[in-house]
Amino acid sequence: MRAAASAQAAAGEPFVTEPVAYDAILLASFGGPEGQDDVIPFLRNVTRGRGIPDERLEEVAHHYRHFGGVSPINQQNRELKAALEARLAERGIDLPVVWGNRNWDPYLKDAFAEAHERGFAKLIAIGTSAYSSFSSCRQYREDYALTLDATGLDGALEIDKVRQFFDHPGFVQPFLEGVRDALAAFAELGHAPENTRVLFSTHSIPSTDAERSGPDGHAYERQHLAVAEHIMSSLIPDATNTSDDIAATAVPAWQLVYQSRSGPPTQPWLEPDVNDVIAALPGEGVTAVAVVPLGFVSDHMEVLWDLDTEAKETAEEAGLAYRRTPTPGTHPAYVDALIDLVLERRDGIPVAERPSVTDLGPWYDTCRPGCCENVRAGFKPALCGVAP
Template sequence: MNHPYDAILLVSFGGPEGMDEVMPFLDNVLRGRNVPEERKREVAHHYEMFGGVSPINQQNRELIAALRRELDAHGIDLPIYWGNRNWHPLLPDTMRQMARDGVRRALAFVTSAYSSYSGCRQYRENIQQAQLEAGPEAPRVDKIRVFYNHPGFIEANVERIREAFAHFPEERHSDVHLIFTAHSIPLAMAECCDYEAQLLETCRLVAEKLGHGSWRLVYQSRSGSPAQQWLEPDIGDYLREAKNAGLKDVIISPIGFISDHMEILYDLDTEARAIAEDLGLNMVRARTVGTHPAFISMIRELIAERLDPNSQRRALGARGPHQDFCPATCCLPFNPSKRRLHE
């Protein structure tokens, strides 16, 4: 196939893989942010509970291996590189390796399905900074579109939730309340992107495929000053609301994430589960899409549609497929005009 790309680049968050890596990793994550030392130590303890190992790196290795098999099966002969924002393999190091290997232009798959500053624009900034550090021989990198409404993403989430429903007797399925979670972001950031609207569309599409009308989108893992407004409700607060409303059975689906990393293991499997048990709620947590075959097939489709402009661009719902290239004003961290009004 005649196309301009000669590599695939997987871009992700990164995570520590041992106790000695936890604090250096958090230093990278929190660099430039005014986070108290005690808060950093608190987060470090979350990792220490799991031996200092975040599952995200291993899950990315498994995703790359599954994608390699999928690309090979469909005749897409492009090498796959991997670079992280916050921990090894770091994106600048990967970019230097790509330059040494003679890669001229790559397609980047970012492990975030939605448009937001931290999930889209910041990754593009990370790529640009890595290109500067790699020097003039660094390859051009084009980001693959966000995929919140792609049929493969929806199908994979639907099947993960069906697995969770199997933990309840069939006669109780109609009474199970489905709680979708995503990472909360500041309201000032949410006003500058389609994050919340895209999340709601994903939830709607998944619930529609399931034929399940009892659901709600809530948020988790917020950080920062308590005085700053973030997207709500928080998962812990909502579980208490659910109990007060008389609900007994809940499924938590982390729809905002694609892998079971630390914010799933601690914020949901540890904190939220403890709240649910204290309230007497029957809680089952659905798995993220991970390496579900429909999700891996989706990634291959997203690559193929950029290799061949005549390929079908699949998307569900009225919003249609997202654009390939983001405008300069896309996913800003805050609204500059509102910032000036407050200053």
């Protein structure tokens, strides 16, 4: 463990059950452009170190150009920050929230500087990604370490993080409600369960990253599949109910799909692609498809473009009824879940008392050795975990 961990976490145990007197919450996110002039500089930040010329970046900028150069993610984080602050006040919890992004204003360095200026020394970080992989966990931890060194605040700030929250009931609840609503709407339109498909969609990642996600490998896929299975199992009618409407509430088939691939064609990424699956559904007798953005916490660009634009168009071309279910956003259950995750660490809640809806959780407080390696770049210093 780096010295930047709290004393309670510095030993590197998987779970920290000693109370920690945190001064503030660090809300950490990806960031996004907020105007046409921001798009290329933002993409340079995202792809830094890869030597991609601006001409190539412009080819992939059309998603942002389509929306006026504005990613919705920053506004969504402003709303989440405000919702957290309001709910913390309602619950009588005195923990300020500072916000910083990895790739755009306000940067993590700005959040670290703000925390230091306000006299905060112990931060508990919430990364706006629920699953285990390099890009959704370790890269955040590497950026914490890099930013701490760059700001000269190593030794002045201690930073821990909440566990990956993929199976916390408050994160899962909005998705469960969305699937229920979508299937009810399809039923009203006359689409039978056997003619309906539920696709749980998440960001594709390189296959090598997926193989090394989590301490034992393949955690990224396993976590998504476990949550999706929980959601669909929750929709199964009570076996003790013998009423005639059980057939009408049968659960349709489902599968995990991937989206937003950005690597070269020669590099294997997780498949199948959501559009390829949708296009093939009519041949399987499907007439309606619900797409669940299970890998995303809010309606940012990958949701608005890849699902609300491209996947919707693919469904229309295939003659399918289409619904995209909501992301957690600022759903009250999700906001409370994030606060409860902070309180787990602040109060040293025993592992047996931490909620999870799958057999995989609750996940580790302290990331394990070798967790979520980036094969292309190798291990870099990272906070909130055991080296490397």
